[in-house]
Amino acid sequence: MRIQNIALVVSALAAACILPSHAQTGSTLDKVKASGAITVAYRESSIPFSYLGADAKPTGFGWEICGKIVDEVKAVTGRADLKVGTQSVTSQNRIPLMVNGTIDIECGSTTNNTDRAKQVAFAINYFYTGTRLLVKANSPVKTIDDLKGKKVVSTTGTTNYQVLRKVNADRNLGFDLLAAKDHAESALLVQNGRADAFGMDDILLYGLRASAQKPEDWAVVGEAIQVEPYAIMLRRDDPEFKKLVDGVITRLVKSGEFETLYKKWFQSPIPPRGINLNAPMSQDLRDNLTALSDKPAG
Incomplete structure (x- = not known):
């Protein structure tokens, strides 16, 4: 199986160990506007949500949606010059890196559940598995x-x-x-x-x-x-940023663009080898395109 197995960078490991007292506080949008930068987290092998393509750059369904969220952040903050940083995360370090402020949004395959909601927040559910x-x-x-x-x-x-x-x-x-x-x-x-x-x-x-x-x-x-359910992960206690992210997802759903993106990544040939996953949209997901719920798993 030709799957990249890239070692964790030292900086990410160090960030994962930072104590909760160093947690990011305040609004993400205020932070982004002041710094002129946002850090978007991706996964290296969570196909087709977020993974490294043939050019070793992030791609995928979740990654593309997060790109649209970043565009909205640029518009809302007035930072057309916004610097978009990227950070590889794993299942083990993604929550600590969100809590301590290393990353601002995570676009991968993270399950929205009640236990994780004690540490982070989630946008509208965008997949069920x-x-x-x-x-x-x-x-x-x-x-x-x-x-x-x-x-x-x-x-x-x-x-x-x-x-x-x-x-x-x-x-x-x-x-x-x-x-x-x-x-x-x-x-x-x-x-x-x-x-x-x-x-x-x-x-x-x-x-x-x-x-x-x-x-x-x-x-x-x-x-x-x-x-x-899967959902895009955000920091807790930041209703302004969650409202922005949920608003982008809602617009994608209501315009039909969400379903277009779904067909692109789950029912069409995708990189790196042009293979079609042939994964039809589940009834759970179809129901949530109407409910637009962020309800967690138990």
């Missing part, structure tokens, strides 16, 4: 119950890791749950035979499969466990 399994196409693992006595990997800092730990205990499956630093490393453990399955949000698994050198060598299997 459930935990499933990435395995080799010839694997005997077809369902969650087939994991008994196997080795399963998931990515550190994700809700999926917690979901798998719970289902392991609830069903008494006794599988060995491994933790990897990012999605690319998780997939690599399966490729190298060090794990039998990679448990993650199904749409991300389809993205990883599509980006593989031989997609036919991989399969996404098992029933979906615990359907959850």
Whole structure:
């Protein structure tokens, strides 16, 4: 599987360890207007939401939406000269980097849930997914119950890791749950035979499969466990910025542009290899295009 496995930069690691007393305070828009800069966070392998393209630059569904949000920030703050910085984040460090002010907005595949809402805020939900399994196409693992006595990997800092730990205990499956630093490393453990399955949000698994050198060598299997919403992540206690972000998403939905973007990234050939994920919009997402809710998972 030809998936980039880029080491975390030292600065990001250091920022993740900063104590809560250094947390960013005040309005994001005031900060941006005063500094003339905004930092947008991206993921390196969360296809098709936010990932590195063939040119090693961020791209994807969430990334494109965040670009439209940045355009609105420029207009509202009057900073046509706004400097847009980018910051790679992982499942493990994305929340600390938001809390301490290193990043201003995160455009990836972050689940909106009540536990995370104690530390950060979320915009209107823009995707719904459930935990499933990435395995080799010839694997005997077809369902969650087939994991008994196997080795399963998931990515550190994700809700999926917690979901798998719970289902392991609830069903008494006794599988060995491994933790990897990012999605690319998780997939690599399966490729190298060090794990039998990679448990993650199904749409991300389809993205990883599509980006593989031989997609036919991989399969996404098992029933979906615990359907959850994705949303763009923001700092807490900043209603002005959340209103702006929600307003951009609302306009995209009502104008039909959101559905156009969905078809572009989920139902059309996408970079880097022009493979179509063929992932139709779920009923949960269609319902939220009407409700425009930011309701978290439990």
